[in-house]
Amino acid sequence: MQELEIEFKNLLTKEQYHSLKQKWFSDETPQSQTNYYFETDDFKLKHNQAALRVRKKGNQYVATLKQPQSEGLLETHDPLTEDEAQNWFNHQVALKDNIKHQLQQMNIAEDHINYKGFLKTDRLEKTESNFTIVLDHSEYNGFEDYELEVEAPSYEEGLAFFQKLLNDYHIEQKPSTNKIQRFFQTLTNA
Numbered sequence: 001m002q003e004l005e006i007e008f009k010n011l012l013t014k015e016q017y018h019s020l021k022q023k024w025f026s027d028e029t030p031q032s033q034t035n036y037y038f039e040t041d042d043f044k045l046k047h048n049q050a051a052l053r054v055r056k057k058g059n060q061y062v063a064t065l066k067q068p069q070s071e072g073l074l075e076t077h078d079p080l081t082e083d084e085a086q087n088w089f090n091h092q093v094a095l096k097d098n099i100k101h102q103l104q105q106m107n108i109a110e111d112h113i114n115y116k117g118f119l120k121t122d123r124l125e126k127t128e129s130n131f132t133i134v135l136d137h138s139e140y141n142g143f144e145d146y147e148l149e150v151e152a153p154s155y156e157e158g159l160a161f162f163q164k165l166l167n168d169y170h171i172e173q174k175p176s177t178n179k180i181q182r183f184f185q186t187l188t189n190a
Contacts, residue, residue, distance in 0.1 A: 001076070001077045001078075001098065002074060002075065002076050002077070002098070003074075003075050003077075004069060004071075004072050004073070004074060004075075005066075005072050005073045005074075005075050005151065006071060006072035006151065006152050006153070006154065006155055006158055007072070007073075007149050007150060007151045007152065007158070008149070008150045008152065008158055008159065008162035009147055009148065009149050009175070009176035009178070010147065010148045010162075010166060010171065010173060010174055010175070010176055011145060011146065011147055011174040011175075011176045012135075012146040012147060012148055012171065012174075013146065014146055016146070016169075016171055017135060017137065017146035019169075020135055020148065020169065021124060021135055024124070024126060024133065024135070025124040025126070025135065028124055030122035030123055030124050030137070031057070031122070031123050031124075031125075032120065032121070032122055032123075033055055033056065033057040033120075033121050033123060034055070034056045034118050034119070034120050034121070035053045035054070035055050035118060035119045035120075035121070035179060035180070035183075036053060036054040036055075036056070036085075036088070036089060036115065036117075036118045037051075037052070037053050037115075037116045037117055037118065037119070037180055037183055037184070038052040038053065038054070038088070038093065038113050038114065038115055038116060039052070039113070039114065039116050039184070040108065040112040040113055040114070041112070041114065042112075044106070044107075044108050044112070045106075045108065045113075046184070048067075048106045048108070049067070049068050050065060050066060050067045050068075050102075050106065051065070051066045051178070051180040051181075052064070052065050052066075052099070052113065053066075053180060054080060054085055054088055054089075056085070059082070060079070061079070061080040061081070061082060061084070061085040062077055062078070062079050062080065063077065063078045063079075063080055063088070063095075063096070063099055064076065064077050065099045065102050065103065066178075066180075067102065071154075071155040072155070076098050076099050076102050077098065077099075078095070078096035078097070078098045078099050080096075088115060089115050090115075091114050091115055093110050093111075093113045093114075093115075094110065095110045095113075116183075116184070116187065117140070117141065117183065117187070118140070119138055119139070119140035119179055119180075119182075119183050120138065120139050120140070121136050121137065121138045121139075121179070122136070122137045122138075123135070123136050124136075129161075130152070130153050130157070131150055131151065131152055131153075131157075131158065131161050132149075132150070132151040133148075133149075133150055133165075134147075134148070134149040134150070134151070135147070135148060135149075136148075136149065138179060138182075140179075140182070140183050140186060141183065141186040141187065142186075143182075143186050145182065147176055148165070148171070150162045150165065
């Protein structure tokens with residue numbers, strides 16, 4: 001399965017996060033999810049501007065390969081059983097057809113892909129008009145951060161909505177790299 005994801009992100013201070021949480025999600029409990037990240041030892045995925053993760057949400061595991069497009073990210077998904085996911089975490093990656101096909105186009109062999117670590121996120125999410133608004137609090141490698149995301153049906157609509165949100169709540173625009181980039185940055189700085 002594949003889908004095009006168009007999203008806009010902004011890092012928040014802890015205070016901004018709690019203020020938006022109180023305004024938008026005062027009675028809601030965040031849902032926890034964990035992203036497990038994979039890469040080759042020579043960073044072939046990164047050199048291809050791609051990223052590979054397994055996300056555990058509830059009792060479901062889904063492997064996702066993200067690749068940049070002219071607008072947004074192409075996400076290729078393959079569901080995994082818990083046993084398959086555990087094998088991946090134990091450096092026994094066995095790709096399924098969707099992701100395997102995409103990686104073959106980049107000349108990346110599955111036996112070169114290794115588990116590198118995880119990032120835990122507490123997520124609050126709501127839909128407004130055609131947009132999904134997300135507040136994330138993430139913890140990884142002794143770091144934590146707060147982030148606002150807006151997922152949109154088109155780049156132009158999403159950008160306008162996102163900028164209006166930042167203006168309405170007096171939030172300085174702080175472009176955010178994606179979670180996997182922030183995760184790997186903490187490894188290279190360690």
